[in-house]
């Protein structure tokens with residue numbers, strides 16, 4: 001069957017409950033390669049990733065933020081998306097595109113995911129970004145955007161249909 005990009009984008013939904021089974025190294029490689037292919041401003045390649053599949057570390061990452069992290073509770077794999085803020089003044093944009101590319105590639109490979117925001121978020125100790133940097137020993141100059149929780153879905157979330165596309169948000173002329 002011909003590859004259908006629109007179908008892939010309609011199928012991708014945020015999933016927050018995962019099966020235990022870890023994605024294979026081969027699949028993870030394919031997903032991070034999509035992130036590495038994502039465009040960056042001035043082609044500065046400011047974005048980096050840490051793949052985490054150790055359960056204790058994933059749960060430590062979950063605690064870096066007080067709310068909104070339920071997807072990390074069961075995720076067998078998490079990809080931390082961060083970028084060198086000294087390399088790029090638009091590292092947030094660079095990292096966002098990379099994260100989105102990886103979410104779409106994950107869907108393409110039969111996995112589900114959810115974006116867990118860390119930038120501009122907090123836990124009881126303060127900034128979630130600082131907390132993630134502390135847990136993973138990421139140097140200060142890197143901004144931490146988000147963590148992509150990843151795995152096989154263990155909940156049923158309906159794909160989007162044509163009816164979900166709100167065309168009134170597009171303006172012409």
Ligand SMILES: Cc1cc2nc3c(=O)[nH]c(=O)nc-3n(C[C@H](O)[C@H](O)[C@H](O)COP(=O)(O)O)c2cc1C
Pocket residue numbers: 012013014015016068069070071114115116117118
């Ligand atoms: C910038 C951004 C931040 C998000 N942060 C979180 C988050 O912290 N926790 C979470 O569970 N989902 C988060 N999401 C997922 C959104 O809630 C989700 O994409 C939205 O509700 C639409 O649902 P869909 O992804 O199934 O289309 C985030 C998504 C984006 C793009």
